[in-house]
Amino acid sequence: MATTGGKTKSNSVIAVERLRELIFSGELPAGSDHLESELATRLGMSRTPVREAALTLEGQGLLQVRARKGVRILPISIKDMEEIYDVLSALESMAAANAAGQGYGANDLKELEKTITDMEAGLAAENREAWADADDRFHTELVRLGGNSRVMAIVARMVDQVRRAKSVTLHMRPLPLQSNRDHQQVVEAIKSGDAARARQIHAEHRAAAKDMLINLLRQNRLHML
């Protein structure tokens, strides 16, 4: 039995998971429409659980349910990216500040530091996928250390929405050298309990990431992803 839990998952939950995979992998491309019955056939179940899954994913901002036109996979515009990165900036910097205020010891921050060494390893090997994976884990862990479950949930949703765009730009962007220095400084601020500094550094980190990404998209005329 896997650690994910061997509990018998309902078809509705399976549909959510499968649809997410199909969206992230690009098999259901951004902007495309799909009838409930098509998706039901594709997933080997009836329309009911597919419909429920569609409603769930609509609440997560990944698609839109439109009467008689099927579900539309929502594309991400540059404006969307700006919005999302602003939300991430505000919430993650607060999480960093809160993490700094918790008095975490070296042991509590082990996981966070491991993501940094993984990023460095990824950078050294010029393995962008490995770096990106570790970067995701850094941000997830940082938010977790902030101790606000709602921030965790919101951030996860926002990250989902930019997932496609990130994978597209991953190979276009320069190697993120500054990024790693930022991460290291955030950890140090948390260690020393300097909430204001943790917040400040992380906000600048996110602002820089936003600018880099937006410019990249504009330069490459990627107005919709």
Added chain:
Amino acid sequence: MATTGGKTKSNSVIAVERLRELIFSGELPAGSDHLESELATRLGMSRTPVREAALTLEGQGLLQVRARKGVRILPISIKDMEEIYDVLSALESMAAANAAGQGYGANDLKELEKTITDMEAGLAAENREAWADADDRFHTELVRLGGNSRVMAIVARMVDQVRRAKSVTLHMRPLPLQSNRDHQQVVEAIKSGDAARARQIHAEHRAAAKDMLINLLRQNRLHML
């Protein structure tokens, strides 16, 4: 025909609206469980649209769908309130800063300023409901001026979750005199284009509101609402 739109609403949408009303009015009390079939009978429709509405509201954090136990109306703990007010603080202060950066003129801020005069009128008449209503409109309008649709959506959800708690404490709290001064200062910072100041003032405003509310709940032993 009302401005809300006379379009034939689906039962599923009606169910969402009615359930929200029932939750906010306390007819479905926090912590209570309700079978899908009960709710369906109550709303005069079949289980299907009720079930869909329940999934939607679960995504909004208002209730929880539990197999074989019906839907549970989620109570709000003090920890929840802290989380929510921290999210509101982070996102609304960013909205205030962004609003200050938009170069809004007197005309753009008319709606915002009207909410302040309404609050003052409510205060003068010691009409707490009128004050609270204007206060809600102030925050909604402030976030709208920030120009980030995701922030608007997230803030609206958070506000929904604390709605019951707010109405309980509305008559316990002292008259919010400082609150109005804060609002006025935020508007002035936005007018003068001072983003940092708008952010700062509003963050302090939300922090003070949070402390006041949390203390009120603790003093009155209201650990769950």
Added chain:
DNA sequence: GCATGTAATAATGCATGCATTAATGCCGTG
């Protein structure tokens, strides 16, 4: 008397079919 296993029960989860309704194409008219 308590614990364990089993059977009855009841609520969800899902499939199916029909009614509703918006979109599309066609026909008739100006």
Added chain:
DNA sequence: CACGGCATTAATGCATGCATTATTACATGC
């Protein structure tokens, strides 16, 4: 030839019934 109304079509929205499964109560054995 273009425009407008009507019929056709097709996809959703919803109700219904059944299968699945967790829970509870009861009986039996220790």
